[in-house]
Amino acid sequence: xxxxxxxxxxxxxxxxxxxxxxxxxKEIKSPKTTVDFLRESNDFKxxxxxxxxxxxxxxxxxxxxxxxxxxxxxxxxxxxxxENFSQIEDLPHLLPISDMExxxxxxxxxxxxxxxxxxxxxxNKMDKVCFFAAQKHVTRDITIPEIEFSVVGxxxxxxxxxxENLNLVRKKLPIKELIIEExxxxxxxxxxxxxxxxxxxxxxxxxxxxxxxxxxIEIDAILDSSYIGQIIxxxxxxxxxxxxxxxxxxxxxAGLIEGxxxxxxxxxxxxxxxxxxxxxxxxxxxxxxxxxxxxSFFRLLRVFAVVxxxxxxxxHVAILTYHYELIPEDLMGILYTSRTAIPxxxxxxxxxxxxxxxxxxEAGARLPTKVGQxxxxxxxxxxxxxxxxxxxxxxVLLILIGLTALASFxxxxxxxxxxxxxxxxxxxxxxxxxxxxGITFGVCLLVAELLRTTSLGRPILTxxxxxxxxxxxxxxxxxxxxxxxxxxxxxxSQNKKRFSKDKAxxxxxxxx
Amino acid sequence: MKLNVxxxxxxxxxxxxxxxxxxxxxxxxxxxxxxxxxxxxADGWISVIVGGIIIQILMFMIYQIxxxxxxxxxxxxxxxxxxxxxxxxxxxxxxxxxxxTITVIRGYIEIVQVWMFPGFSSFWFGLAFLLxxxxxxxxxxxxxxGINVFSMIILFLIIPLYLYTVPYANPSFxxxxxxxxxxxxxxxxxxxxxxxxxxxxLLFVYPxxxxxxxxxxxxxxxxxxxxxxxxxxxxxxxMYYPEEVLDSLIWASLYMWKIIEMPFVERFDYIGxxxxxxxxxxxxxxxxxxxxxxxxxxxxIRLRTSVPIIAGLCLIVLPLLENRTQIHGFIDFTxxxxxxxxxIYIPFIFICVFIAWKVKNREKKSN
Numbered sequence: 001x002x003x004x005x006x007x008x009x010x011x012x013x014x015x016x017x018x019x020x021x022x023x024x025x026k027e028i029k030s031p032k033t034t035v036d037f038l039r040e041s042n043d044f045k046x047x048x049x050x051x052x053x054x055x056x057x058x059x060x061x062x063x064x065x066x067x068x069x070x071x072x073x074x075x076x077x078x079x080x081x082x083e084n085f086s087q088i089e090d091l092p093h094l095l096p097i098s099d100m101e102x103x104x105x106x107x108x109x110x111x112x113x114x115x116x117x118x119x120x121x122x123x124n125k126m127d128k129v130c131f132f133a134a135q136k137h138v139t140r141d142i143t144i145p146e147i148e149f150s151v152v153g154x155x156x157x158x159x160x161x162x163x164e165n166l167n168l169v170r171k172k173l174p175i176k177e178l179i180i181e182e183x184x185x186x187x188x189x190x191x192x193x194x195x196x197x198x199x200x201x202x203x204x205x206x207x208x209x210x211x212x213x214x215x216x217i218e219i220d221a222i223l224d225s226s227y228i229g230q231i232i233x234x235x236x237x238x239x240x241x242x243x244x245x246x247x248x249x250x251x252x253x254a255g256l257i258e259g260x261x262x263x264x265x266x267x268x269x270x271x272x273x274x275x276x277x278x279x280x281x282x283x284x285x286x287x288x289x290x291x292x293x294x295x296s297f298f299r300l301l302r303v304f305a306v307v308x309x310x311x312x313x314x315x316h317v318a319i320l321t322y323h324y325e326l327i328p329e330d331l332m333g334i335l336y337t338s339r340t341a342i343p344x345x346x347x348x349x350x351x352x353x354x355x356x357x358x359x360x361x362e363a364g365a366r367l368p369t370k371v372g373q374x375x376x377x378x379x380x381x382x383x384x385x386x387x388x389x390x391x392x393x394x395x396v397l398l399i400l401i402g403l404t405a406l407a408s409f410x411x412x413x414x415x416x417x418x419x420x421x422x423x424x425x426x427x428x429x430x431x432x433x434x435x436x437x438g439i440t441f442g443v444c445l446l447v448a449e450l451l452r453t454t455s456l457g458r459p460i461l462t463x464x465x466x467x468x469x470x471x472x473x474x475x476x477x478x479x480x481x482x483x484x485x486x487x488x489x490x491x492x493s494q495n496k497k498r499f500s501k502d503k504a505x506x507x508x509x510x511x512x
Numbered sequence: 513m514k515l516n517v518x519x520x521x522x523x524x525x526x527x528x529x530x531x532x533x534x535x536x537x538x539x540x541x542x543x544x545x546x547x548x549x550x551x552x553x554a555d556g557w558i559s560v561i562v563g564g565i566i567i568q569i570l571m572f573m574i575y576q577i578x579x580x581x582x583x584x585x586x587x588x589x590x591x592x593x594x595x596x597x598x599x600x601x602x603x604x605x606x607x608x609x610x611x612x613t614i615t616v617i618r619g620y621i622e623i624v625q626v627w628m629f630p631g632f633s634s635f636w637f638g639l640a641f642l643l644x645x646x647x648x649x650x651x652x653x654x655x656x657x658g659i660n661v662f663s664m665i666i667l668f669l670i671i672p673l674y675l676y677t678v679p680y681a682n683p684s685f686x687x688x689x690x691x692x693x694x695x696x697x698x699x700x701x702x703x704x705x706x707x708x709x710x711x712x713x714l715l716f717v718y719p720x721x722x723x724x725x726x727x728x729x730x731x732x733x734x735x736x737x738x739x740x741x742x743x744x745x746x747x748x749x750x751m752y753y754p755e756e757v758l759d760s761l762i763w764a765s766l767y768m769w770k771i772i773e774m775p776f777v778e779r780f781d782y783i784g785x786x787x788x789x790x791x792x793x794x795x796x797x798x799x800x801x802x803x804x805x806x807x808x809x810x811x812x813i814r815l816r817t818s819v820p821i822i823a824g825l826c827l828i829v830l831p832l833l834e835n836r837t838q839i840h841g842f843i844d845f846t847x848x849x850x851x852x853x854x855x856i857y858i859p860f861i862f863i864c865v866f867i868a869w870k871v872k873n874r875e876k877k878s879n
Binding site: 322323325326327328329331434435436437439440441443444445447448451452459461465466467 | 628785
């Protein structure tokens, strides 16, 4: 394919050797040095052509790896060679390309060339040039959400291309109030970061805070939305995530509609939502697809699962180390027989099993899916049973650890999941130190941390503290849609009303 | 230093309910029954009611004072005696707040030592406790109030558990009603002072309230709640234990938990003691916050600096209180200060504020 272009390096430019190009680094912006810089790369091309009808020569300058050859050939070169092309002003009539600019301003040369534009000059004259777009878009197909999978409901998830992701959002929210503002972050990566919000609904202060924080970011490269998420967090010392990341367009749109600000980063399949509350990390988006009673049950179950998975093993350790009087006689018998032959104190036993589970998780996450499954079986079944049979751990604890691991997987947001994983260890150590008192101490510490954590300056524990009774409608329980006629109070949106409550509740009498 | 609380750092008026109740309920609850029964016997519950009425009156006075001055303890004293003397009074209060902190932490450590771990180190636990408190206070007043709310929610869960004693209760222990003289009942009220004090915290948090006038009913409700809670506990205790037994129980409320039995828990008292930590935490948070706040008002030192220093001073005192006698002497001493502070000093400044107000009004008129 490359042979198609007649490569013809002009003698004037050929003189440039590496020694010269390195020299004028201070003025990267001047067009000459930009070209010189690029010349060092193999994928930079300058090609000269001659029009068949008018006989004028023109040059195309571009970076091969960023250009879609098909666009170049079919929509540009063929027209340029065969149509009646005599001067640069003819181009808009000639080429079937919409993103085109004829300019005398050469300061745009570098960003344009490096973003998949082609520079067209006529007879080597640089006073008036044309840029036209011929970007290559390599995107992954839109696939089923893997992290936030749902049985019912939409099955599309974000991909790595910003334009594609914005399309997924825009498509479902065809209103003019949806504002998309783009920023460029990272001195080297120059990543495009889009801030989305609904004009007239989202709290302006929140929008400004996010925009301010994004434009203040000082970093060389943004390679994923999680970079942004971490940098714009209120406190980087807190383990609790302070913005919600989701790969689901539907969840993103629901967030926008509630009055949240969304950040989408080019190259990342995860959108960020802020401000957020703790309870949102335990609500899966599937909760809205199911009947409200069912989903309320699941939410309560998940909250219970979190408490269980953090506290169960520490309580076991505390009781067996210090407070065995607490256990009724019948239950004590079982615990006693399971532990008589174990040579380790409860803490070591628990740490051994917890670490095994962590290793399994980590190994499973790092390995290819197919091998990962085998790891699960080997680890879960073989190591578990073997360690009980060998008398290294008690089977009661094995059951508990298995249950807590299972319970911790119910958290729908992966980042929260990790947080919970880590919180278990301080609790275990505190339980060993002061028994049940240590556990309550840990609980207080955790509550204090939750109380102190804010998301975009808004307390993360709402609606519980500060108390917003009207926001309970979508917390531990989810009330039916006709009760959700108002936006969450804690978001302080400009327009509190989502839809008319009376109309939604209109009911007909019997037999009408 | 002038106090200027930004609007977004203030709290809604109804939180005063949680502040008042969680400031009152703490160490006192665990053992007040024996103290009031010493004098008032089984009529101790009458002392609880009388005490409840008295604190309502004192709360009324506090609101009258705050209505006139609209500030905190420092402003009130500055209003009456001028800035310089006000600093002295604020400093005295810092000492009282430290005493309260020490009694709560040391009292709790004593219980843990008796009940759970005999060799429990009061220094290390005190250090952890105070570090947690400093962490909470560094989050601001809102975080402190959040801890108050959390502890009250836990308390609401504990309260019904006392009903386990009902099947073993013997109402005849209460009779004869009014079997004691008025003087004895008043001695009982005095015995309640350590459990009832704490609501004076309002004198410090008032500038932090949004629409402070609306907090009034929540403050009264809070006092009513604690009175009812103590009454409920007192009645259940007096019906559960005969007077002679009660006399030897230092922590009657803890002993009552022993009767609780659930399919998976046999000795609830262990859980209860561990959970009581959550009930005590806001006590210490509030008092250390008050101490820090007073230092800030008087000497313009930031809370971030003053609170850890005050906490460090408390920590030094903790291991010095070694045995029961010392601890109880200290608690009794603090209780007495608290009683005089509330029953005598608050009415005194109430009158002073009125006189000062009259004088200042007259000056204004004559000008």
